[in-house]
Amino acid sequence: MKTLKQFKTGDTVTVVKLHGEGAVKRRIMDMGITKGVTIKIRKVAPLGDPIEINVRGYELSLRKADAEMIEVE
Numbered sequence: 001m002k003t004l005k006q007f008k009t010g011d012t013v014t015v016v017k018l019h020g021e022g023a024v025k026r027r028i029m030d031m032g033i034t035k036g037v038t039i040k041i042r043k044v045a046p047l048g049d050p051i052e053i054n055v056r057g058y059e060l061s062l063r064k065a066d067a068e069m070i071e072v073e
Contacts, residue, residue: 013072
């Protein structure tokens with residue numbers, strides 16, 4: 001299993017599965033990150049937190065903890 005956190009700037013990935021429960025999972029889905037969507041990693045902060053991504057035509061910043069819940073390929 002690879003998570004979004006493990007990829008580098010410039011990589012493009014596809015969401016396979018969302019982990020987590022309840023409000024956290026719902027918040028990730030509300031941001032447009034759902035199964036099958038393509039994500040491009042734009043920037044990663046020097047210490048790895050946050051990660052800036054492009055999803056569904058807009059830019060989004062994710063915490064490392066949230067990125068670990070997104071399984072990608």
